[in-house]
Amino acid sequence: xxxxxxxxxxxxxxxxxxIRAYYASLALATTKGVERSVGVQAMAQALENSFDDILxxxxxxxxxxxxxxxxxxxxxxxxxxxxxxxxTIQILQRIGELSDPIRRVxxxxxxxxxxxxxxxxxxxxxxxxxxxxxxxxxxxAAGFCIKTGNSLILRGGSEASQSNQVIxxxxxxxxxxxxxxxxCLEILPSEQGASIRDLVTQDRYLNLxxxxxxxxLVQHVMQQATxxxxxxxxxxxxxxxxASGNVDMVISVTVDSHASEPDPVNAIEKILIDRSQDYLSLxxxxxxxxxxGFKLRGDSELVAKFPEYLTVTAxxxxxxxxxxxxxxxxxxxxxxxxxxxxxxxxxxxxxxxVTESYQESRQFALGIDSASVYINSSPRFSRNPKRGDSVFLxxxxxxxxxxxxxxxxxxxxxxxxxxxxGQF
Numbered sequence: 001x002x003x004x005x006x007x008x009x010x011x012x013x014x015x016x017x018x019i020r021a022y023y024a025s026l027a028l029a030t031t032k033g034v035e036r037s038v039g040v041q042a043m044a045q046a047l048e049n050s051f052d053d054i055l056x057x058x059x060x061x062x063x064x065x066x067x068x069x070x071x072x073x074x075x076x077x078x079x080x081x082x083x084x085x086x087x088t089i090q091i092l093q094r095i096g097e098l099s100d101p102i103r104r105v106x107x108x109x110x111x112x113x114x115x116x117x118x119x120x121x122x123x124x125x126x127x128x129x130x131x132x133x134x135x136x137x138x139x140x141a142a143g144f145c146i147k148t149g150n151s152l153i154l155r156g157g158s159e160a161s162q163s164n165q166v167i168x169x170x171x172x173x174x175x176x177x178x179x180x181x182x183x184c185l186e187i188l189p190s191e192q193g194a195s196i197r198d199l200v201t202q203d204r205y206l207n208l209x210x211x212x213x214x215x216x217l218v219q220h221v222m223q224q225a226t227x228x229x230x231x232x233x234x235x236x237x238x239x240x241x242x243a244s245g246n247v248d249m250v251i252s253v254t255v256d257s258h259a260s261e262p263d264p265v266n267a268i269e270k271i272l273i274d275r276s277q278d279y280l281s282l283x284x285x286x287x288x289x290x291x292x293g294f295k296l297r298g299d300s301e302l303v304a305k306f307p308e309y310l311t312v313t314a315x316x317x318x319x320x321x322x323x324x325x326x327x328x329x330x331x332x333x334x335x336x337x338x339x340x341x342x343x344x345x346x347x348x349x350x351x352x353x354v355t356e357s358y359q360e361s362r363q364f365a366l367g368i369d370s371a372s373v374y375i376n377s378s379p380r381f382s383r384n385p386k387r388g389d390s391v392f393l394x395x396x397x398x399x400x401x402x403x404x405x406x407x408x409x410x411x412x413x414x415x416x417x418x419x420x421x422g423q424f
Contacts, residue, residue, distance in 0.1 A: 014198045017186045018126065021151035022205040024183035025125045029149045031180065033100030039178040040143045044092035046174035047085065047139060054085060057162040058135060065159045073323055077133030077262050078160055088136040091384045091391055095143040098389060101408050102149045108416060114423035121412040123149035125207035128199055130155045130221055132213035135163035142171050142185055144393055148411045154187040155199055161189060200225035212394060215321055230406065233397040235267050235321030236347040237379055240338040240364065243274040245354035247281040249376060251288045253352060256378040258325060265381035265395050266350040269322050271329050272338045289327060297328040319345040335360055339367040346370060349397035350379040371397050371404040
């Protein structure tokens with residue numbers, strides 16, 4: 001591993017950066033919640049103070065990426081508008097204001113005789129974020145990790161190298177000024193050869209890896225990592241339009257699900273249609289979605305009936321995310337067939353039903369094996385929701401570690417504490 005980088009006056013390779021973050025995490029875990037909140041607020045202020053410098057660096061990244069013919073999808077994710085940067089600052093400010101989850105006491109699931117047993121939320125330790133484009137995501141993840149007492153290692157894509165470096169430098173300086181441990185935030189510049197494999201196999205010091213980007217990136221990290229992985233998911237969410245469902249609701253839910261730009265996290269990309277839906281409702285659906293800029297595809301049966309509206313969907317597309325304004329349609333005979341189809345092809349993080357039947361809604365909610373089920377509701381993802389007392393980094397569709405919305409609590413672990421009285 002011959003990867004060198006400049007951090008805090010030291011020249012570090014990736015292994016040294018992980019070890020440095022590890023020892024910083026030990027110190028960070030002993031800090032008070034108010035100290036970590038001050039650090040997060042300091043990062044927000046530092047971004048605001050460096051607003052123009054960050055946007056200038058992002059412009060340079062965009063120019064270089066266009067010259068290298070980077071896909072349009074990645075360019076959209078890469079483009080850091082003043083609004084997106086402003087939202088990032090707001091998210092950091094909100095994280096700083098949230099209650100501290102660390103050392104929060106919870107009831108234990110068991111009690112020992114002559115002892116009192118309880119659980120406490122504790123930091124995981126060292127977390128690595130591996131992401132493509134989305135330069136603001138590094139700052140948001142830093143807020144999540146510092147708030148929860150974790151060190152963070154950032155490994156972004158080469159398309160956002162200058163943006164990522166400027167943002168990380170600003171944040172590191174803010175954390176040092178706030179008096180938090182040196183090394184609690186590290187960055188591995190991709191253009192200097194920081195291998196993903198070198199990073200994700202350091203399970204001696206690394207406690208969690210979060211890949212964020214296209215499914216190919218997530219799968220690449222999953223295949224190579226020896227450290228635990230919190231798999232994030234984007235796109236390929238399904239909607240089942242039942243026989244009793246209203247077409248206007250199908251249209252509004254579908255369109256709204258695509259409004260969480262630039263992250264198409266819970267975008268509905270596939271719609272299953274009950275065969276009993278009438279011809280005029282289908283025409284209304286096609287026309288409305290085409291008018292709003294969607295490209296429409298369908299199975300061979302639907303394309304044969306509506307060739308002027310739909311193009312044929314290839315078999316492999318049913319279990320793949322488009323990450324674009326594309327929707328494919330498939331005809332089913334029953335809710336049982338819809339549930340079976342979704343279970344086979346969905347990305348299993350957010351699936352929907354539009355129905356007027358309570359029985360169907362319960363059958364769907366219980367039958368769908370996904371992290372989130374939406375009944376007559378848009379699955380639109382919001383990183384900074386207006387209501388509630390939490391913010392979210394993304395969505396996870398895996399079972400085992402954490403599933404669903406990635407909140408502050410997802411970056412914590414539980415410690416069991418047994419307080420005895422000397423009697424055994």
